[in-house]
Amino acid sequence: MNKDLLNILSNSNKDINxxxxxxxxxxxxxxxxxxEVEKLMADNQFTNDAVEGLQNIxxxxxxxxxxxxxxxxxxxxLAEKKRRKEKRKLKEEPWILxxxxxxxxxxxxxxxxLKKFPNL
Amino acid sequence: xxxxRYTLMLLGVCMKYLKNEEDAKDSxxxxxxxxxxxxxxxxxxxxxxxxxxxAKNHCLMRLREMHGKIPAELHDSIQAAADEPTLQSKVAxxxxxxxxxxxxxxxxxxxxxxxxxxxxxxxxxxxIAQKTGFSLMQVKSYIQNGxxxxxxxxxxxxxxxxxx
Numbered sequence: 001m002n003k004d005l006l007n008i009l010s011n012s013n014k015d016i017n018x019x020x021x022x023x024x025x026x027x028x029x030x031x032x033x034x035x036e037v038e039k040l041m042a043d044n045q046f047t048n049d050a051v052e053g054l055q056n057i058x059x060x061x062x063x064x065x066x067x068x069x070x071x072x073x074x075x076x077x078l079a080e081k082k083r084r085k086e087k088r089k090l091k092e093e094p095w096i097l098x099x100x101x102x103x104x105x106x107x108x109x110x111x112x113x114l115k116k117f118p119n120l
Numbered sequence: 121x122x123x124x125r126y127t128l129m130l131l132g133v134c135m136k137y138l139k140n141e142e143d144a145k146d147s148x149x150x151x152x153x154x155x156x157x158x159x160x161x162x163x164x165x166x167x168x169x170x171x172x173x174x175a176k177n178h179c180l181m182r183l184r185e186m187h188g189k190i191p192a193e194l195h196d197s198i199q200a201a202a203d204e205p206t207l208q209s210k211v212a213x214x215x216x217x218x219x220x221x222x223x224x225x226x227x228x229x230x231x232x233x234x235x236x237x238x239x240x241x242x243x244x245x246x247x248i249a250q251k252t253g254f255s256l257m258q259v260k261s262y263i264q265n266g267x268x269x270x271x272x273x274x275x276x277x278x279x280x281x282x283x284x
Contacts, residue, residue, distance in 0.1 A: 004239055004240050004242075005217060005220050005221070005224070005239070005240065006216060006217065006220065007239060008220070008235065008239050008267055008270060009216075009220075009270070009271065009274070013166075013168060013169070015125070015168070016129075018125075018128050021128060021129070021132075022128070031243070031244045031246070031247055032242070032244075034244035034245070034246065035238075035242050035243060035244045038238070038244060038245050039238075041260075042238070042263055042264060042267060045172070046129060046133065046168065046169070046171075046172035047129070048264075049132065049133045049136045049137075049172075049176075050128070050129035050130075050131075050132030050133055050136075051132060052132070052136045053131070053132035053133055053134065053135030053136030053137070053144070054128070054131070054132040054135060056135045056136065056139060057135055057141060058141075063128060063131075064128075066128075066131060066145070067127040067128040067131060070127050070131065070145060070148050070149065070152075071124045071127055073149060074123075074124070074149065074152045077149070077152075077153065078156070
């Protein structure tokens with residue numbers, strides 16, 4: 001009782017597991033498990049808002065699928081961003097292209113030179 | 121990636137404020153990108169709290185774009201989220217226990233009833249709603265407001281004990 005009373009003051013920042021979160025939203029938890037989730041909600045506004053918001057999503061929607069899709073989109077966007085950054089790097093530093101072109105020209109010139117004067 | 125652990129929670133927060141699934145999904149994407157850019161600029165010590173702040177600010181901006189103003193309750197909750205001192209470290213537990221009992225008895229009847237059922241009897245919101253006849257939203261708000269009042273009262277008592 002002593003400990004429980006003092007627990008009221010806790011401000012736990014503990015992470016809630018995604019599966020627990022989804023099970024709570026769809027009402028699949030036992031009263032004891034639900035109480036544990038609710039304690040995290042009362043301690044942490046982020047968790048509380050997340051639960052209230054997820055309860056606004058139409059029942060029956062696969063929340064895990066929604067989150068996976070968002071994660072996949074993020075990966076795609078990041079990969080694209082990285083590609084664009086590398087492209088821009090080439091544009092911003094044209095000397096790289098110039099150096100490559102110069103080396104190629106030198107190779108061709110050397111080849112032609114050697115072909116023309118094979119005895120050198 | 122650490123960020124992806126919070127995707128579902130971010131979707132929830134965006135749904136709470138924007139109340140539209142497509143808007144919420146777009147916002148989660150925008151928050152992701154914002155976080156990736158911003159985290160390189162600042163030193164972030166408490167990632168989770170910081171992430172929540174970024175997400176909430178983003179939703180408020182979206183609401184402002186859509187409606188031209190922010191509902192008053194959102195202002196309040198942002199301020200409430202900012203102050204989180206740990207009282208337990210300030211006052212010795214024994215003394216605190218006495219103060220807690222006193223503070224609890226000074227709460228209004230509804231808050232006292234809900235706090236007792238929730239924290240001491242470990243009942244779920246649903247159970248408490250059935251037992252008391254309050255709605256789920258009422259139960260939740262009695263618990264959250266009761267908890268806030270308890271903290272305020274204890275902080276006052278602590279301040280007084282320092283002065284006296």
